[in-house]
Amino acid sequence: xxxxxxxGTALPQIASHEGSGTVVAVGGAEAEKRGFKVGDRVxxxxxxxxCGSCHDCLGPETQTQYCTNLEGHVGVMTDxxxxxxxxxxxxxTTPLPNxxxxxxxxxxxxxxxxxxxxxxxxxxxxxxxxxxxxxxxxLGHLGLQFAKSLGLQIIGVDARDxxxxxxxxxxxxxxxxxRKGKEEAVKEVQSVTNGMGADATITLSDHPTAAGLACAVxxxxxxxVQIAQPDEVTIPFQEIIFRDxxxxxxxxxxxxxxxxxxxxxAEHGVTAKTVPFHGLDKVxxxxxxxxxxxxxxxxxxxxxxxxxxxxxxLGAKF
Numbered sequence: 001x002x003x004x005x006x007x008g009t010a011l012p013q014i015a016s017h018e019g020s021g022t023v024v025a026v027g028g029a030e031a032e033k034r035g036f037k038v039g040d041r042v043x044x045x046x047x048x049x050x051c052g053s054c055h056d057c058l059g060p061e062t063q064t065q066y067c068t069n070l071e072g073h074v075g076v077m078t079d080x081x082x083x084x085x086x087x088x089x090x091x092x093t094t095p096l097p098n099x100x101x102x103x104x105x106x107x108x109x110x111x112x113x114x115x116x117x118x119x120x121x122x123x124x125x126x127x128x129x130x131x132x133x134x135x136x137x138x139l140g141h142l143g144l145q146f147a148k149s150l151g152l153q154i155i156g157v158d159a160r161d162x163x164x165x166x167x168x169x170x171x172x173x174x175x176x177x178x179r180k181g182k183e184e185a186v187k188e189v190q191s192v193t194n195g196m197g198a199d200a201t202i203t204l205s206d207h208p209t210a211a212g213l214a215c216a217v218x219x220x221x222x223x224x225v226q227i228a229q230p231d232e233v234t235i236p237f238q239e240i241i242f243r244d245x246x247x248x249x250x251x252x253x254x255x256x257x258x259x260x261x262x263x264x265x266a267e268h269g270v271t272a273k274t275v276p277f278h279g280l281d282k283v284x285x286x287x288x289x290x291x292x293x294x295x296x297x298x299x300x301x302x303x304x305x306x307x308x309x310x311x312x313x314l315g316a317k318f
Contacts, residue, residue: 045092136163
């Protein structure tokens with residue numbers, strides 16, 4: 001979307017809005033107040049310099065990431081993480097537990113934060129059914145693990161062989177191939193949910209029919225959380241009017257929610273599946289792989305090999 005001009009980004013600009021690394025400098029009293037110091041391992045915050053005075057900044061903590069009066073978002077409107085050094089805002093940057101590795105934390109900065117909040121917004125209790133449409137991608141495989149760690153039963157829906165394989169690998173209780181069509185998908189979901197449908201659904205696929213499918217497999221009066229960002233989200237009116245499907249949108253995580261996500265990972269062993277590329281000169285290879293649609297999980301650039309070696313001494317295992 002940056003390349004296509006969706007955000008009005010002034011180019012050239014350093015890419016990538018997801019990153020993790022070690023603090024090399026701390027600026028300002030706010031960072032010191034929050035306890036950041038040189039040497040800390042962190043997951044980069046995406047919002048840069050929110051205003052601190054608007055309705056969202058002053059409202060519930062879980063709305064702070066919605067501030068529109070900010071300098072920009074790292075890697076979207078300001079220089080990003082395909083670099084040796086990145087400037088991030090302490091108010092949205094999160095310290096890493098020793099258990100969580102840099103390789104996992106980098107994609108967690110956006111993909112992890114985004115799907116974690118989607119699972120929270122689904123509002124389900126242990127044992128209830130969550131369906132994830134687009135379960136076999138970078139966000140999907142994390143969402144499956146998050147949901148599993150919270151004790152939910154999971155239905156994964158995907159339309160690619162690679163995605164279906166990753167869905168199974170990450171613990172979905174039921175796997176549905178969307179290529180069979182909406183009617184068959186609804187039938188398969190209802191067959192394991194006593195004819196009701198999933199208690200809530202998260203849409204991660206930007207396919208034109210994905211949102212409609214997600215609503216169709218959700219029980220009446222259930223919630224569909226829309227995360228994918230196609231140009232238009234198309235949902236048949238019957239799902240909203242006749243079946244009372246409630247639709248929510250969501251944007252990354254607040255600081256408090258981010259800390260909760262990392263705590264959950266450290267305790268339950270959620271792991272981001274990554275395809276590492278070594279060195280910034282591999283950026284174009286990475287982009288080609290991602291755009292090719294064959295990748296499982298998230299592609300990651302390792303900028304500083306020494307940091308990866310150093311964290312092994314801390315016991316980083318996820």
